[in-house]
Amino acid sequence: MTDPIETLVRRAQQERAAATTPDLDRILAALPALRRRRARRRRTGFALAAVAAILAVVAIVLLPVGTPERNLPAGPPSARPSPTRSEPLVAMPYELEHPPGDYRERLRTIEEGPTWVTASRIYTETPLDPLASDAGSLPHLTLTVRAGGLPEGEPVGVGAVRGVLVDGLPDSATVTWPARLGGVVSFEAVRTGLSRTQVLQLAASVADHSLWLDKRLILGWTPGEEPVIRYTQSLMDADRWSATVTADASAEDRGILTATLAPGLPARQDSQFASLHARPASFYEDPYALEVDQRLPDNDLALMVRYRQGGAPPLTREEFLAAAEAIEVRG
């Protein structure tokens, strides 16, 4: 059954479209001037792109000889999510030591914005797709550490600390409490069928260790000025995992760079030959995206790098391959 509000919206949109009587001649007449202006801008853009390409090469050269990723201190430098966007580890001290029933940790995520970091562990009963970035519609439990304060909600006890319970959509509840080292921890149960008491008991049982989440892939180049970078690691079983990092600059009208490390290489047609780190790779291109895939030499993992074009200027093949080479794999 169609929602009546949808019917109203559809009708309003159709009326809006029907009421639009554009001056087509005026639009067409303006195109040549806009085309000339675009050409002038592109000439300026090429000069800036050349500078960016030089900087990218410098970054590639510098990466192996001394970055924080390769010169880790002996112990954890800090026990909280670091705002430094290139740190290879992010603190995630919280863990469900005894998940209920068949729930197991299946996914770890780290999301970094310009000024914040969020780290999560996601537990589901059944395995997720190796390339999944979230639990989708499956029942799941999520533990998250993030900056900020407690939300509005019902005050509850979480072990020895005071927290807040918020009931969400049907069969969704979130318990939030202050994190030991700043920020808050939230434990969310979605479509699990767990009772309120069970959710509170599980929240109170969350262990507080000095644990860290690993970034298996680190980007040496990201689109835009302030992309949101999301790291996910899918835990297939004890020995098998896949990892993805996505730098999303679509909010700046730039593209989305995604690198995935997973067992096996996807079978695709119409590939072109390319070279990454002087080894053969498969390159694909369409108007929307660029992609390069390569099997790693020492294991059965493959690296797949994809760039979804954003606004102008698009990334060229050479720039894209330079960005792909700048990715550090931390197997």
Next chain:
Amino acid sequence: MTFEEFVTARLGALVRYASVVTWDADLAEDIVQNVLVRAQARWERIRRLDAPERYVQRMLVNEFLSWRRRRASRTVHAGEALESLLAPQSDPTGRYDDRDAVMRLIGALPPRQRAVIALRFYADLPVEEIADELGCRESTVRTHLLRALTTLRASLPGAMLPAGNGEPR
């Protein structure tokens, strides 16, 4: 099909599509012009696609969402606009124009929500295609849809809304 043939055949439809996405006739024309200039530069590749018009529509949506960032002053701030709509108003004609209310409320939605409802209900795209088009997750699209419909439902006069379930599909 040459670029000129495409423009001649589809310009009107593109402007109408843009006007539903932007909810602003002048902005729609500006955006269509900009997108056509960019599309012409890559027309050799675009024309070989299965659905060139779909690709240009996709460019329109992305141009709109980036345009609003460049031209923040042109953006309608949803909070203020909705507040004025929600406040009790006397209708000088003595008759509340329901259709106008829907029109104004859609125009007051945040741009990304407005774009999502245009793609969902005007272009009839499924959620997964909208997510692909906007470069975000399906859950994000569902959230935009839910928020847009919730806002509209909460703001419209009750008489206009028979009971119904509001979960976006």
